[in-house]
Amino acid sequence: MEYRNVLxxxxxxxxxxxxxxxxxxxKLVGVLPAKGHVIADGGMCIKGWNAHAFVHDKERLQKPLxxxxxxxxxxxxxxxxxxxxxxxGKVKADNGADSIGILTSAKCTNEENYILQKFARAVxxxxxxxxxxxx
Amino acid sequence: MAxxxxxxxxxxxxxxxxxxxxxxxxxxxIGSNTSEGHPLIATRIIKAKERGAKVIxxxxxxxxxxxxxxxxxxxxxxxxxxxxNGMINVIIQxxxxxxAFIQERTEGFEELKxxxxxxxPEKVQEITDVPADLLxxxxxxxxxxxxxxxxxxxxxxxxxxxxxxxxxxxxxxxLCGNLGIPGGGVNPLRGQNNVQGACDMGGLxxxxxxxxxxxxxxxxxxxxxxxxxxGPATVGLTVMDMVNGLEEGxxxxxxxxxxxxxxxxxxxxxxxxxxxxxxxLVVQDIFxxxxxxxxxxxxxxxxxxxxxxxxxxxxxxxxxxRQAIEPIGExxxxxxxxxxxxxxxxxxxxxxxxxxxxxxxxxxxxxxxGGISFERLEQLGSLQWPCPAPDHPGTAVLHKNKxxxxxxxxxxxxxxxxxxxxxxxxxxxxxxxxxxxxFHTGTMTRRSKKLHSEVPEAYIEIHPDDAQRxxxxxxxxxxxxxxxGEIVLGARITKRIKPGIVFIPFHFAEAAANALTNSAMDPVxxxxxxxxxxxxxxxxxx
Numbered sequence: 001m002e003y004r005n006v007l008x009x010x011x012x013x014x015x016x017x018x019x020x021x022x023x024x025x026x027k028l029v030g031v032l033p034a035k036g037h038v039i040a041d042g043g044m045c046i047k048g049w050n051a052h053a054f055v056h057d058k059e060r061l062q063k064p065l066x067x068x069x070x071x072x073x074x075x076x077x078x079x080x081x082x083x084x085x086x087x088x089g090k091v092k093a094d095n096g097a098d099s100i101g102i103l104t105s106a107k108c109t110n111e112e113n114y115i116l117q118k119f120a121r122a123v124x125x126x127x128x129x130x131x132x133x134x135x
Numbered sequence: 136m137a138x139x140x141x142x143x144x145x146x147x148x149x150x151x152x153x154x155x156x157x158x159x160x161x162x163x164x165i166g167s168n169t170s171e172g173h174p175l176i177a178t179r180i181i182k183a184k185e186r187g188a189k190v191i192x193x194x195x196x197x198x199x200x201x202x203x204x205x206x207x208x209x210x211x212x213x214x215x216x217x218x219x220n221g222m223i224n225v226i227i228q229x230x231x232x233x234x235a236f237i238q239e240r241t242e243g244f245e246e247l248k249x250x251x252x253x254x255x256p257e258k259v260q261e262i263t264d265v266p267a268d269l270l271x272x273x274x275x276x277x278x279x280x281x282x283x284x285x286x287x288x289x290x291x292x293x294x295x296x297x298x299x300x301x302x303x304x305x306x307x308x309x310l311c312g313n314l315g316i317p318g319g320g321v322n323p324l325r326g327q328n329n330v331q332g333a334c335d336m337g338g339l340x341x342x343x344x345x346x347x348x349x350x351x352x353x354x355x356x357x358x359x360x361x362x363x364x365x366g367p368a369t370v371g372l373t374v375m376d377m378v379n380g381l382e383e384g385x386x387x388x389x390x391x392x393x394x395x396x397x398x399x400x401x402x403x404x405x406x407x408x409x410x411x412x413x414x415x416l417v418v419q420d421i422f423x424x425x426x427x428x429x430x431x432x433x434x435x436x437x438x439x440x441x442x443x444x445x446x447x448x449x450x451x452x453x454x455x456x457r458q459a460i461e462p463i464g465e466x467x468x469x470x471x472x473x474x475x476x477x478x479x480x481x482x483x484x485x486x487x488x489x490x491x492x493x494x495x496x497x498x499x500x501x502x503x504x505g506g507i508s509f510e511r512l513e514q515l516g517s518l519q520w521p522c523p524a525p526d527h528p529g530t531a532v533l534h535k536n537k538x539x540x541x542x543x544x545x546x547x548x549x550x551x552x553x554x555x556x557x558x559x560x561x562x563x564x565x566x567x568x569x570x571x572x573x574f575h576t577g578t579m580t581r582r583s584k585k586l587h588s589e590v591p592e593a594y595i596e597i598h599p600d601d602a603q604r605x606x607x608x609x610x611x612x613x614x615x616x617x618x619x620g621e622i623v624l625g626a627r628i629t630k631r632i633k634p635g636i637v638f639i640p641f642h643f644a645e646a647a648a649n650a651l652t653n654s655a656m657d658p659v660x661x662x663x664x665x666x667x668x669x670x671x672x673x674x675x676x677x
Binding site: 063064083103117124126 | 329330365391394450477493
């Protein structure tokens, strides 16, 4: 058995509490408070205590999906990524860069958001970048 | 954030959470159900109250904090501006304003003074339903207890007058000199873990990372040089305009990462109609969300537990996210997925070894993140921006001695009613909000057994007087109808809500509050008016 505690930041509200994810043999088994954290100060709310619970859900997407004959079916990464690049390229060629919109995410990390807006601006060539801050 | 940016020159929370516990002597909380939306911030408020700090809550619903606050002002949804103008009127009339602060640090005061003279408490009572004396007490309490902090959330921004509401909070805070000092300020409590960071990183149509505006030629040149290629010098479309643009054919394709507009957008029937028109819809997410079901390609990303990186919380604090487990199944790192698509489309500069390297690029191009790195975060735990250099300690309190824009700008704002008012056909006002046990569209919390079991299904809160008029008995199911859609759900009859107002939590896809809400928007911030729309409630077949 291999057990670890990993200090990280809660994925729920904007307060930014830290806690420890309890990892047993590569799976999350629970959450422990982070004593001395500047915000949480050893405290946690009910969402924090259960922050690990959705991660191993059986409905997690495990493979890319592609719509074929109206249905979403499993596909390889190669096929899915190729299709995305080809179709976005075609829309851009046919209708211009500003016919493509990109939604970044208030759930994702800074680094992921940075990369996606860079993709929108540097590769697609549009400022049609937004996320649900307003929603 | 547009409201604060115009007033102070910067749109983020001005102060920091620890100060609430140690410095703040009065909290004015409006449009925030703090104990459910931000429980660990509410903990600080409780601590402060124990050492004698005052708490004022303004909300159409008597939430938990309101139930133990020193003053609770229930008001009609959408009348926030009138409420603030009334408080400012009282503070000026009674000589409680901070004259020195107004003179040295602000402009526009005379216009504000002239306008609020038209909002004596008795007139404000007519607009808001708040008794004139209660309003006077609240104004005096806020003005007397320096430093005083204003806390707000989506309860004031999700209106057609959202920007006006935010500017009103800034007017009040400047009037009493509550800016640039620990424990004071204007503090938007952001609802999602990294909504601040997504804005900071340029996930907005008008700015690059660090709020560098796309229309500025120098900024344009800087990113052109750094990236080798960039977008136009014109502002792009907001999320609502993108979705609507699909219907008009102006927008043909959408790439959505970790968002669920099919449940979070207002007027869902319309949103579905628009998304179905997309020539090509890509969704990158961890679950097959309502939006992903409409996609042409779905790319499996990873959860917070499977990734390294940083989040920026509501007080501008950048903190580490650390990978605890391997990606589930064949899912991949979100940054790698985007880099792979970029490279396949011929993009240059997408060869990163790790998120650490990405943050290094961010800090090179973003002045407010200039001193933020994985190394420093390991050492210090967190850093609050602005943090312009590697030896800078970060910034807890914004606008000390000087506002980002120079002088703080008072704005004279007349009251405007919400876009949709009750009438004979739709006599009740619906407002929406969050529950302690759930998060946003429920994608994560409803998959957690414990959280789900606390509140497994949607319900509507309705006052006993209204319930009686409609002919409801406790526990019955009701149909709620607006001009845009209808849903069926259980009813909770409670005096926590004002007569004439009903409340529905927005987490439940099978009875989605946003099937009813109005997509009328604030003209500047483009925030839809989730918090006010007119509905009819009737008994549903059992």
